Amino acid sequence: MKKFSKKLLTISTSLAIAGTVSFAHADTIKIALAGPVTGAVAQYGDMQMIGAQMAIEKINAAGGVNGDTLEGIIYDDACDPKQAVAVANKIVNDGVKFVVGHLCSSSTQPASDIYEDEGILMVTAASTSPDITTRGYKMVFRTIGLDSHQGPTAGNYIADTIKPKNLAIIHDKQQYGEGIASAVKKTVESKGINVVMYEGVTAGDKDFSSLIAKMKKENVDFIYYGGYHPELGLILRQSAEQGLAAKFMGPEGVGNKDISTIAGAASEGLMVTLPPSFDLNPENKSLVDSFKAKNQDPSGAFVMTAYSAVQVIADGIKLTKGTDTNAIQQALRSNSFSTPTGSLEFDEKGDLKSFDFVIYEWHSDGTKTALK
Amino acid sequence: MVEASLYFIQQLLNGLTIGSTYALIAIGYTMVYGIIGMINFAHGEIYMIGMYVSFVAITGLMMAGITFLPVVLLLALAFSMFVSSTYGWAVERVAYRPLRGGNRLIPLISAIGMSIFLQNYVRLAQGSRDVAIPSLIEGNWSFGPADGFQATVSLMQVIIWISTVISMFALTQFIARSKTGKACRAVAEDLKMANLLGIDTNRVISVTFIIGAALAAVAGLLLGLYYGVANPFVGFIAGLKAFTAAVLGGIGSIPGAMLGGLLLGVTESMTGAYFSTEYKDVVSFGLLVLILLFRPTGLLGKPEVEKI
Numbered sequence: 065m066k067k068f069s070k071k072l073l074t075i076s077t078s079l080a081i082a083g084t085v086s087f088a089h090a091d092t093i094k095i096a097l098a099g100p101v102t103g104a105v106a107q108y109g110d111m112q113m114i115g116a117q118m119a120i121e122k123i124n125a126a127g128g129v130n131g132d133t134l135e136g137i138i139y140d141d142a143c144d145p146k147q148a149v150a151v152a153n154k155i156v157n158d159g160v161k162f163v164v165g166h167l168c169s170s171s172t173q174p175a176s177d178i179y180e181d182e183g184i185l186m187v188t189a190a191s192t193s194p195d196i197t198t199r200g201y202k203m204v205f206r207t208i209g210l211d212s213h214q215g216p217t218a219g220n221y222i223a224d225t226i227k228p229k230n231l232a233i234i235h236d237k238q239q240y241g242e243g244i245a246s247a248v249k250k251t252v253e254s255k256g257i258n259v260v261m262y263e264g265v266t267a268g269d270k271d272f273s274s275l276i277a278k279m280k281k282e283n284v285d286f287i288y289y290g291g292y293h294p295e296l297g298l299i300l301r302q303s304a305e306q307g308l309a310a311k312f313m314g315p316e317g318v319g320n321k322d323i324s325t326i327a328g329a330a331s332e333g334l335m336v337t338l339p340p341s342f343d344l345n346p347e348n349k350s351l352v353d354s355f356k357a358k359n360q361d362p363s364g365a366f367v368m369t370a371y372s373a374v375q376v377i378a379d380g381i382k383l384t385k386g387t388d389t390n391a392i393q394q395a396l397r398s399n400s401f402s403t404p405t406g407s408l409e410f411d412e413k414g415d416l417k418s419f420d421f422v423i424y425e426w427h428s429d430g431t432k433t434a435l436k
Numbered sequence: 437m438v439e440a441s442l443y444f445i446q447q448l449l450n451g452l453t454i455g456s457t458y459a460l461i462a463i464g465y466t467m468v469y470g471i472i473g474m475i476n477f478a479h480g481e482i483y484m485i486g487m488y489v490s491f492v493a494i495t496g497l498m499m500a501g502i503t504f505l506p507v508v509l510l511l512a513l514a515f516s517m518f519v520s521s522t523y524g525w526a527v528e529r530v531a532y533r534p535l536r537g538g539n540r541l542i543p544l545i546s547a548i549g550m551s552i553f554l555q556n557y558v559r560l561a562q563g564s565r566d567v568a569i570p571s572l573i574e575g576n577w578s579f580g581p582a583d584g585f586q587a588t589v590s591l592m593q594v595i596i597w598i599s600t601v602i603s604m605f606a607l608t609q610f611i612a613r614s615k616t617g618k619a620c621r622a623v624a625e626d627l628k629m630a631n632l633l634g635i636d637t638n639r640v641i642s643v644t645f646i647i648g649a650a651l652a653a654v655a656g657l658l659l660g661l662y663y664g665v666a667n668p669f670v671g672f673i674a675g676l677k678a679f680t681a682a683v684l685g686g687i688g689s690i691p692g693a694m695l696g697g698l699l700l701g702v703t704e705s706m707t708g709a710y711f712s713t714e715y716k717d718v719v720s721f722g723l724l725v726l727i728l729l730f731r732p733t734g735l736l737g738k739p740e741v742e743k744i
Binding site for chain 1: 439443446447450453454520538560564565566570571574576578585586588590592637646659663664665667672673704707708709712713714716717737
């Protein structure tokens with residue numbers, strides 16, 4: 065027995081030595097990819113994950129960062145604020161110092177409290193709520209625009225181009241949906257457009273017949289919806305069934321192929337504000353081909369912004385020649401980064417200095433064409 | 437004036453549609469409570485399974501080349517009722533029967549566990565994304581002036597009303613006239629006594645679960661066609677609403693469940709119509725609290741008499 069344990073000790077010591085030897089010169093830098101892998105908005109999570117994974121792969125293939133390789137670890141928050149906090153704590157416990165995520169603003173907000181306290185650098189590629197960066201946090205960045213930009217883009221288009229007689233603004237009472245709906249309301253009202261209805265629905269609801277009848281009665285001819293596609297898809301479908309003749313518009317949270325699956329023909333002509341189609345930019349052609357070679361769709365709204373998020377982290381590590389997140393956050397604020405989503409510069413809050421949204425018209429087969 | 441009344445009628449019809457389906461699901465809660473005095477929290481999940489199974493059946497039949505709609509829907513309904521009933525029966529067998537006779541709280545916890553289990557089981561098996569089927573039943577009628585507000589009734593809504601009325605009528609007849617129905621009433625009145633008089637109470641309880649599940653499957657198919665989408669979490673909210681409807685009407689009473697369902701549906705619709713959609717849950721649940729304050733047994737419930 066004694067002999068055996070001695071033997072065991074030798075084996076484990078030699079293993080430990082082998083371990084230190086093999087990891088001494090090439091470390092892996094872990095990046096947490098946090099977002100919904102399951103749940104109702106998992107398709108947005110997919111966009112983020114494939115974009116980020118591709119960036120990690122490309123950076124590693126090009127020799128890594130300062131000789132170290134990046135490793136992406138997926139954490140599922142299901143777009144649930146409670147689960148996002150649990151995920152954030154797990155990331156802390158796992159010793160990960162960089163996060164790409166989260167996706168839903170209502171998840172990003174509570175999770176970022178933890179990252180700020182623990183000195184973990186977070187770059188979100190999808191959360192557009194302005195509140196996330198207004199708290200003076202040092203560790204919070206984003207590679208996408210804000211609702212406060214997206215709202216006015218939509219609002220100006222409604223007021224200047226569509227000029228509806230009776231506009232209804234509907235939202236899902238969540239941070240993202242209500243935030244953007246109120247931004248649209250402010251913009252159109254400043255331009256003298258008549259908002260006849262401003263109401264919230266409950267996320268997860270299935271029956272909107274009462275709301276639709278009300279919109280019919282108010283002779284609503286244009287509806288802006290702040291929220292995600294599962295609810296808007298049903299509203300579109302039920303509006304068509306109940307004979308409500310009105311056009312709809314929504315933010316990037318409604319712009320994915322599932323809305324056409326849910327609403328079918330009723331999704332034709334829906335207007336959506338989305339980040340520009342970075343995948344159509346000729347400069348990104350070789351990158352787009354790499355996605356296509358892996359049978360992945362590079363056209364998702366958050367694919368390229370997630371790619372940029374990883375790249376910004378990697379460039380920050382390169383610039384500071386280390387993984388000290390405090391040094392990196394200073395470097396991010398004082399440099400510009402060349403990425404597939406353009407040349408990025410961050411302001412004091414951690415937001416991009418400029419980011420444009422584009423208005424697209426959606427088609428029932430899940431494709432889109434740019435309007436402006 | 438015409439416009440205002442048409443609008444009222446439209447909202448009433450919308451409320452009756454959603455209320456009918458609440459009623460169908462509520463039957464399952466109320467029958468189980470009436471007989472064994474427990475709340476089957478997994479019932480909403482049976483409804484969700486009914487919806488998934490009917491989607492699978494409709495898609496399968498269409499792919500097999502059967503496109504005559506009434507046949508497709510009847511076959512899908514039969515299949516969905518069969519599978520859901522099997523689940524209802526199995527849930528009782530696995531999760532409740534072994535615990536019967538003990539503290540009432542124990543099967544309640546078991547029911548909540550079953551609900552979580554079924555939700556996640558479907559999520560893993562089918563994925564957590566929304567699945568959708570195209571609108572199969574199209575067509576509607578509009579009433580009112582061509583230039584003003586028109587009330588619209590869709591064929592699907594009419595089908596929901598008719599199916600609900602048929603199901604309710606069949607259930608009432610079954611309970612009132614058949615031998616098993618009589619046994620159900622006897623067991624509901626006094627389980628021990630019924631047992632002593634030679635009624636196979638275990639069988640009666642199984643039948644109750646099967647009937648409840650079959651009606652939930654009817655609701656699953658109807659609402660699946662009406663909304664066109666399903667996800668593994670639809671059962672939770674629907675179950676909660678149906679449970680509320682059952683309590684509102686008087687839990688344990690079958691006519692009460694029907695009344696409660698319709699009342700809840702119409703209240704929700706009217707709140708959305710004349711107040712704000714945001715407050716529809718506040719108003720419906722506020723109504724529930726009010727009714728329970730003045731009639732603790734619900735609208736049609738009988739006060740429980742201590743059995744000696």
